[in-house]
Amino acid sequence: MNQIDSPASASEQQRALWLSTFAFTVCFAVWMIFSIIGIQISKQLGLNDTQFGLLIATPVLTGSVIRVFLGIWSDQFGGRKVMTLVMLCGAVATWMLTYATTYPQFLLAALLVGIAGGNFSVGVAYVSKWFPASRQGTALGIFGAGNIGSAVTKLLAPLVMVAAGWTMVAKVWAVALAITAVLFFLLSKEDPSLQARQRTGTQPMRFAEQMAPLRNIQVWRFSLYYFFVFGGFVALALWLPHYLIGAYGMDVAKAGMLAACYSIPASLFRVVGGWLSDRIGARRVMYWTFAVSAICTFLLAYPDTEYVVQGIHGEIRFHLAIGVTLFTVLVFVLGFFMSLGKAAVYKHIPEYYPRHVGAVGGVVGMIGGLGGFILPIVFGALNDVTGIWSSCFMLLFLVVSAALGWMHFAIRRMERRHHPQLDRETDLPEAIDAAAAEQRAGLNQVNAPPK
Secondary structure, three states: OOOOOOOOOHHHHHHHHHHHHHHHHHHHHHHOOHHHHHHHHHHHHOOOHHHHHHHHHHHHHHHHHHHHHHHHHHHHHOHHHHHHHHHHHHHHHHHHHHHOOOHHHHHHHHHHHHHHHHHHHHHHHHHHOOOOHHHHHHHHHHHHHHHHHHHHHHHHHHHHHHHHOHHHHHHHHHHHHHHHHHHHHHHOOOOHHHHHHHHHOOOOOOHHHHHHHHHOHHHHHHHHHHHHHHHHHHHHHHHHHHHHHHHHOOOHHHHHHHHHHHHOHHHHOHHHHHHHHHHHOHHHHHHHHHHHHHHHHHHHOOOOEEEEEEEOOEEEEEEEOOOHHHHHHHHHHHHHHHHHHHHHHHHHHHHHOOOOHHHHHHHHHHHHHHHHHHHHHHHHHHHHHHOOOOHHHHHHHHHHHHHHHHHHHHHHHHHHHHOHHHHHOOOOHHHHHHHHHHHHHHHHHHHOOOO
């Protein structure tokens, strides 16, 4: 809904926002757990890159698919109950992960751990109902900064894993998630929309009515945007520790620390993206996001290359490669602009679909999450097929280029539909003068007295 159904005090709004953000941070840390423990499990099982990609991406599949249903249930039954249930289920699944011993068992456990990732669509539906439309961009940007849970896992999980093994990481993360679930339920309140329905006895919106907006192609365009800005973020958050170990020969602790240089800006600056979307418009933020991301992925895609030039006096050899320092700077910038884009996409949804935030937000979140599932698998397959580490960034460059192209085409088509005169406008001075003369001649003919 784009306006809250009953007045909520500022303290109630802040409590709902910060409790939800903390819960989402812990859920995201659990959701990303395989980015670190998967490295040790891969060595233990002797997996190739494709199998490793499937393992680390599997939790993302579950967390993505269930987002649609969780978003709808949040609108129907209230985000407080649904979010608590999601966290408790995720905690049990993460603890049970420690009993897996074979690759199929790890894949099944990873599917169940992925339940924690469904928290996002619940939180979007819950938080948006506490704030008016003019503040939803900022509020959802703060909530979305819970993606910082990825950096928490990258910074802390290697330390726990080196000291006590990957099973201890799973146990600690499971206990943390269970405690968070209990605290959230005890300290939070039902959202204003649900409170109003309970007072008046109003029935929740029917499932078919909630899903009606999905007939609009615009929803699927927003989904492609989120496929890149969120799916690409999740994929790189999972893939970068493995990438840094393989491409630059780092140990797991250092790889986790440098990978956090991507995850931190890609999470925290989502707050800035929400604020900017409220101030200057989500569309402009999306243009910035896609343009800069295309430049960064293009540069990161350049493989380590040896050149041989046949000179006058013999061969001239030189070497081009992205060093660790430049790589870190580029992924930091990429993460920063992806975070702006994540907030901008979700600024669109309450604006265009105020009564269907749960359903539309769930579908967009699902497609974005599926990007986080599909892309790591493709990254691994590209590694196995091409043998080029930077092939993952080649793929991301193609995805962001497609998203930028579709967005620009759709915006131009909309502008022409609302302002047909744009089709006749041009930047060429000669054409402008000719068009003006033609328009004056037409007016003179109309105004001329009849003969």
